Amino acid sequence: MEEKQGLTEPLVIVNEDECKGCGLCIDICPKDVLFEQPHLNRMGYHPAGYTGEGCIGCGHCFYACPEPGAITVLKKGYVEVEEAA
Numbered sequence: 001m002e003e004k005q006g007l008t009e010p011l012v013i014v015n016e017d018e019c020k021g022c023g024l025c026i027d028i029c030p031k032d033v034l035f036e037q038p039h040l041n042r043m044g045y046h047p048a049g050y051t052g053e054g055c056i057g058c059g060h061c062f063y064a065c066p067e068p069g070a071i072t073v074l075k076k077g078y079v080e081v082e083e084a085a
């Protein structure tokens with residue numbers, strides 16, 4: 001059976017439409033890899049975004065975020081599990 005390749009680096013994903021643009025994740029990130037995006041989401045907030053590299057998977061942004069589901073941190077080695085049909 002073929003083994004799936006996990007993530008080679010940690011990854012942070014912002015669910016833009018759940019983000020309230022409070023900036024807490026941006027302020028707390030020790031690697032400064034999150035930023036306020038210029039466009040507005042469907043609720044009229046500037047959502048946080050990821051620069052695309054440098055996340056160390058510490059999870060500080062996840063714990064600082066007041067909006068459930070707005071930010072997800074995937075650790076290095078994460079493998080997506082396919083759901084059964």
Ligand code: SF4
Pocket residue numbers: 012028029030031032033034054055056057058059060061062073
């Ligand atoms: S997991 Fe840590 S390094 Fe990665 S974006 Fe969040 S606060 Fe920054």
Ligand code: SF4
Pocket residue numbers: 014018019020021022023024025026047048064065066067070071
């Ligand atoms: S802490 Fe959460 S709600 Fe606030 S800007 Fe970051 S992702 Fe958006």
